[in-house]
Amino acid sequence: MNGAQALMKTLVDAGVEVCFSNPGTSEMHFVAALDHEPRMRAVLTLFEGVATGAADGYARMAGKPAATLLHLGCGLGNGLANLHNARKGRVPVVNIVGDHATHHVQYDAQLQSDIETVARNVSKWVRTSQSTAALCQDAVEAVAASMGPPGQVATLILPADVSWSEGGVPAPMPTLTVPPVADDAVVATIAKALQGGGKTAFLLGARALREPALMAAARIAAKTGTKLYAEVFPTRIERGAGLPHVERIAYLAELASTQLAGLKHLVLVDAKSPVSFFAYPGKPSDLVPEGCTVHRLATYEQDAVAGLDKLVAALGAQDVQPELQTPQRPERPSGELSAEKVCQAIGALLPERAIIVDEAQTSGVKLPTFTRGAPRHDVITLTGGAIGQSLPNAVGAAIACPDRPVLALVGDGSAMYTIQALWTMAREKLNVTTVIFNNKAYAILNMELQRVGATGKGDKARSQLDIGNPGLDFVQLAQGMGVQAVRVTTAEEFNRALEQALRTPGPFLIEAVVPNAYTGLKLKVLPHVLNALGSLPQPLAQAIKRKVAP
Numbered sequence: 001m002n003g004a005q006a007l008m009k010t011l012v013d014a015g016v017e018v019c020f021s022n023p024g025t026s027e028m029h030f031v032a033a034l035d036h037e038p039r040m041r042a043v044l045t046l047f048e049g050v051a052t053g054a055a056d057g058y059a060r061m062a063g064k065p066a067a068t069l070l071h072l073g074c075g076l077g078n079g080l081a082n083l084h085n086a087r088k089g090r091v092p093v094v095n096i097v098g099d100h101a102t103h104h105v106q107y108d109a110q111l112q113s114d115i116e117t118v119a120r121n122v123s124k125w126v127r128t129s130q131s132t133a134a135l136c137q138d139a140v141e142a143v144a145a146s147m148g149p150p151g152q153v154a155t156l157i158l159p160a161d162v163s164w165s166e167g168g169v170p171a172p173m174p175t176l177t178v179p180p181v182a183d184d185a186v187v188a189t190i191a192k193a194l195q196g197g198g199k200t201a202f203l204l205g206a207r208a209l210r211e212p213a214l215m216a217a218a219r220i221a222a223k224t225g226t227k228l229y230a231e232v233f234p235t236r237i238e239r240g241a242g243l244p245h246v247e248r249i250a251y252l253a254e255l256a257s258t259q260l261a262g263l264k265h266l267v268l269v270d271a272k273s274p275v276s277f278f279a280y281p282g283k284p285s286d287l288v289p290e291g292c293t294v295h296r297l298a299t300y301e302q303d304a305v306a307g308l309d310k311l312v313a314a315l316g317a318q319d320v321q322p323e324l325q326t327p328q329r330p331e332r333p334s335g336e337l338s339a340e341k342v343c344q345a346i347g348a349l350l351p352e353r354a355i356i357v358d359e360a361q362t363s364g365v366k367l368p369t370f371t372r373g374a375p376r377h378d379v380i381t382l383t384g385g386a387i388g389q390s391l392p393n394a395v396g397a398a399i400a401c402p403d404r405p406v407l408a409l410v411g412d413g414s415a416m417y418t419i420q421a422l423w424t425m426a427r428e429k430l431n432v433t434t435v436i437f438n439n440k441a442y443a444i445l446n447m448e449l450q451r452v453g454a455t456g457k458g459d460k461a462r463s464q465l466d467i468g469n470p471g472l473d474f475v476q477l478a479q480g481m482g483v484q485a486v487r488v489t490t491a492e493e494f495n496r497a498l499e500q501a502l503r504t505p506g507p508f509l510i511e512a513v514v515p516n517a518y519t520g521l522k523l524k525v526l527p528h529v530l531n532a533l534g535s536l537p538q539p540l541a542q543a544i545k546r547k548v549a550p
């Protein structure tokens with residue numbers, strides 16, 4: 001066996017069964033080795049940001065890593081933004097990055113670069129494999145490192161000669177360590193805090209937003225009156241009818257402060273203490289209110305479900321009935337289309353066990369409300385804030401869960417970052433419905449321009465946020481990549497298009513032409529409303545929050 005063949009076998013034996021690739025010359029032996037390993041599915045992408053985002057989406061749904069195959073430092077660099085999103089979501093990904101043969105490095109040829117430096121920005125584990133004999137041991141260490149907990153990006157750099165030389169020795173996966181659980185003293189302290197009176201809340205993140213953790217947290221909530229919050233951008237949250245409803249912390253710091261105001265105790269479960277997404281002049285970055293004690297029931301390294309179960313037992317809440325979301329759907333919308341009506345239609349028509357990949361930005365503000373009582377579904381979000389994630393994530397989610405419908409909701413600006421994902425959807429015949437909100441703008445940045453206190457509101461500044469000139473034609477873009485597509489301008493057309501998309505096998509794209517929700521009056525008054533929130537009574541501030549969010 002050569003190194004590449006042994007590596008391929010090792011990866012599949014370790015459970016890595018899909019490779020999202022965009023190869024070059026230095027990876028040719030790995031590509032050739034695919035023919036010797038029928039258990040490895042190879043999925044070609046036309047940009048590295050698609051490969052890395054697909055690996056991220058796959059792992060969020062499959063619960064185990066996929067591999068990427070990337071071409072030296074430049075290929076890895078192209079994939080960095082979505083690896084960043086995976087890192088922030090604590091998602092396991094194994095990068096295999098080809099490099100020049102070891103004897104070629106001295107010549108500083110065209111594609112020579114410092115791959116390890118590029119990799120380190122996103123990877124907890126980085127290694128350049130030094131010999132064919134050691135390669136497979138390196139590979140299983142990479143897979144084990146990626147799985148954590150916490151899940152993380154591991155990057156194995158594979159020199160071409162290590163790959164092509166004979167003498168590869170497949171290696172078995174090491175036994176993974178069992179994650180520790182919160183100790184008794186921590187659990188006792190938290191149990192006491194939750195029973196001590198005053199306002200308390202959980203902040204649930206990553207693995208704590210899946211059913212077992214949600215049910216345990218909801219039992220505690222029912223027993224103690226503790227509020228359940230999810231982190232702003234969940235890696236994967238299970239929600240809908242029959243599951244506990246969890247409110248997400250708002251993206252806008254002012255609204256998040258309203259949610260958290262008056263808390264005496266905040267319990268983190270696989271989540272970090274809440275901070276503002278960006279800094280704003282004169283505003284605090286730390287969102288924990290004064291006088292609130294922050295507790296950590298599960299760190300990233302610990303077992304979140306076991307920690308919650310331990311707390312359930314400490315509180316005697318095992319037999320408490322958790323409050324569960326009842327089934328409820330909005331009416332189908334009618335009339336002129338808006339982003340809000342698209343969200344309403346999705347709430348009305350969402351199929352069973354759908355996977356929503358949400359990168360709708362300003363257009364998705366009402367989505368959680370309209371889908372709250374829809375059939376049970378998963379939502380994947382933009383964990384690291386680096387846009388261009390949803391179309392690649394949808395590719396990976398559809399490959400991980402071929403029997404589930406995937407709905408990618410994406411702003412027109414975000415879609416353009418990794419639009420090539422449509423081609424992979426067509427090639428692999430993936431059941432992905434893509435909804436593009438074409439509002440001809442980077443709308444969220446219109447709002448941020450005001451919020452950061454920048455003075456630039458002239459034509460030159462505004463033109464940097466306007467993507468309607470020339471207008472983007474997503475139907476033609478999709479058709480050019482082999483994806484069936486329609487453009488809709490009314491709610492009735494959208495309802496029909498969504499029904500058609502959901503019953504059509506393979507990918508389908510709906511271009512929803514919607515107005516920019518952040519022009520005109522809303523844009524002018526929003527910063528002032530947000531500024532005033534802190535000084536308003538809680539119920540009024542909460543009511544405004546529901547109206548003006550994001």
Ligand SMILES: Cc1ncc(C[n+]2csc(CCOP(=O)(O)OP(=O)(O)O)c2C)c(N)n1
Pocket residue numbers: 081360361362363385386387410411412413414415439441442443444445
């Ligand atoms: C990699 C990366 N580049 C740039 C940004 C800054 N950014 C945040 S949102 C946004 C525009 C989003 O536009 P669109 O997807 O059309 O959604 P809308 O704001 O119109 O709702 C940009 C450029 C980012 N978050 N990540």
